[in-house]
Amino acid sequence: MTRAFDIAVVGGGIVGLAVARGLAGRGLGVAILDEGDVARRASRGNFALVWVQSKGLGMARYGAWTTGSAALWPGFAAALRAETGQDVSLAQPGGYSLCLSEEELDRRRAAMMRMHNQPGWEPIPWEVQDHDRIARAMPGLGRDVVGGVFCPLDGHVNSLRLFRALHASALARGATYLPDHPVRDIAPLPGGGFRITTAQGEIEAGRIVLAAGLGNAALAPMVGLTAPVRPQRGQVLVTERTAPFLPHPVATLRQTDEGSVMIGDSKEENPVDEAVGPGVLAAMARRAARMFPVLGGLNIVRSWGALRVMSRDGFPVYDESETAPGAFLVTCHSGVTLAAAHSEVLAPMIAGGGLEDSVAAFSARRFDVPSAA
Amino acid sequence: MFRRLHEGATPLPFTFEGEAVEGREGDSVAAALLALGHDATRETGVSGAPRGPYCMMGVCFDCLVMIDGVGNRQACLVPLRAGMEVRRQRGRRKAGA
Ligand SMILES: Cc1cc2nc3c(=O)[nH]c(=O)nc-3n(C[C@H](O)[C@H](O)[C@H](O)COP(=O)(O)OP(=O)(O)OC[C@H]3O[C@@H](n4cnc5c(N)ncnc54)[C@H](O)[C@@H]3O)c2cc1C
Ligand code: FES
Numbered sequence: 001m002t003r004a005f006d007i008a009v010v011g012g013g014i015v016g017l018a019v020a021r022g023l024a025g026r027g028l029g030v031a032i033l034d035e036g037d038v039a040r041r042a043s044r045g046n047f048a049l050v051w052v053q054s055k056g057l058g059m060a061r062y063g064a065w066t067t068g069s070a071a072l073w074p075g076f077a078a079a080l081r082a083e084t085g086q087d088v089s090l091a092q093p094g095g096y097s098l099c100l101s102e103e104e105l106d107r108r109r110a111a112m113m114r115m116h117n118q119p120g121w122e123p124i125p126w127e128v129q130d131h132d133r134i135a136r137a138m139p140g141l142g143r144d145v146v147g148g149v150f151c152p153l154d155g156h157v158n159s160l161r162l163f164r165a166l167h168a169s170a171l172a173r174g175a176t177y178l179p180d181h182p183v184r185d186i187a188p189l190p191g192g193g194f195r196i197t198t199a200q201g202e203i204e205a206g207r208i209v210l211a212a213g214l215g216n217a218a219l220a221p222m223v224g225l226t227a228p229v230r231p232q233r234g235q236v237l238v239t240e241r242t243a244p245f246l247p248h249p250v251a252t253l254r255q256t257d258e259g260s261v262m263i264g265d266s267k268e269e270n271p272v273d274e275a276v277g278p279g280v281l282a283a284m285a286r287r288a289a290r291m292f293p294v295l296g297g298l299n300i301v302r303s304w305g306a307l308r309v310m311s312r313d314g315f316p317v318y319d320e321s322e323t324a325p326g327a328f329l330v331t332c333h334s335g336v337t338l339a340a341a342h343s344e345v346l347a348p349m350i351a352g353g354g355l356e357d358s359v360a361a362f363s364a365r366r367f368d369v370p371s372a373a
Numbered sequence: 374m375f376r377r378l379h380e381g382a383t384p385l386p387f388t389f390e391g392e393a394v395e396g397r398e399g400d401s402v403a404a405a406l407l408a409l410g411h412d413a414t415r416e417t418g419v420s421g422a423p424r425g426p427y428c429m430m431g432v433c434f435d436c437l438v439m440i441d442g443v444g445n446r447q448a449c450l451v452p453l454r455a456g457m458e459v460r461r462q463r464g465r466r467k468a469g470a
Contacts, residue, residue, distance in 0.1 A: 240445045243465040294469040
């Protein structure tokens, strides 16, 4: 017998789970169709920043959407804790991007100004700070740091615990998690709804949300959508655990709630796999040790690579099919930062029947502009 | 309590918690400490519970000690040298120490 659900979410990464949790909280019968344990997931290899300061150059709406999600995060983290007992260790003490030369700092400042001069930009607090000012907040700052940008809205979480808490919360709200159910085909049914062919048989759902990360590229055309996403590899180094000494996250390094320092994160195009390589890792480690020389004496205990889900312009894609009503697409790069918005704002829209104007800017239709010859 | 299979190897003097002790040429620091009867060689960073060398192959990190002033060294991976000053790793290492 074919199992039937109100709504099927394809993909069990943090994006799919955040949406599924929000949908299940609205009383819908939700199925989460996911691959198995060996799937490539950006959600288990990311850097865990809830990050605002660099988001939105090229799309003002993305800046406001990010800021909104960061503002929702404290309540979101508290709700996850109440529902699951998991503490995702959210801290939003403000964060830095640090620059190792005057040119770097000039470029950073110019990018911030361009971002803030965009039409429709909703201002966020930020400032350029010099070495001495940063060193007062971040003892142990390396002499090579000439300055940086501080934004009081930036923070970080424990992202593996976030992943776990999202799972637990979605299940507690009644969602059905179906691992080892990779979706092979989606057929819109004549009378509405969808027949979904998985590796373990067929499932029917009234509506469907594609949240399959890189898998969206192949799935979206089945329901009349496009998902121009590509893999971009990032590598991360992790030190041994030490007593707390970094009170603020930096865009490229942060001390976790458990004491490790994570150093990241490279941006490599056209990756063939998730492998790590000594060239990139060494460059990352060298920069980090210039920012905080004390890092040079710590042991590296782990490193990994993971594939970002990158859209053509780097901004999220939220869409609703015109040809197959009830089919939605939700994908983005900064899925940790946006988890609160996905669960508390986007999911209610989907449950309520459709994406609202406030997220219209994120439609993939923005890519349909013919490029000049 | 562990017993050595072969007693022949050259003795190597070192200190553990400031006390003069002896291992053998070819020992790892962890092996030397276990042979001396020390099966609790660190206190965890979370609860302070006692822990000691477990896997003896570099994966469990339960053998952490301070060697010559450098914290969080994996005793099972460090060959014993004469004159080493070995101490328990008490709680989390402080970066820079
Ligand atoms: C190195 C790195 C650092 C990052 N740092 C940050 C950061 O600091 N802050 C931040 O906010 N974000 C960060 N991100 C981004 C964040 O991790 C991603 O935005 C987020 O994990 C994307 O989640 P996802 O669920 O869309 O994709 P994924 O985690 O990739 O999950 C996709 C899921 O879909 C499943 N799937 C795929 N195809 C199918 C199919 N056909 N049928 C069923 N299931 C399918 C997969 O099995 C998988 O479970 C980082 C990413 C990387 C790689
Ligand atoms: S005993 Fe396991 S790492 Fe040393």
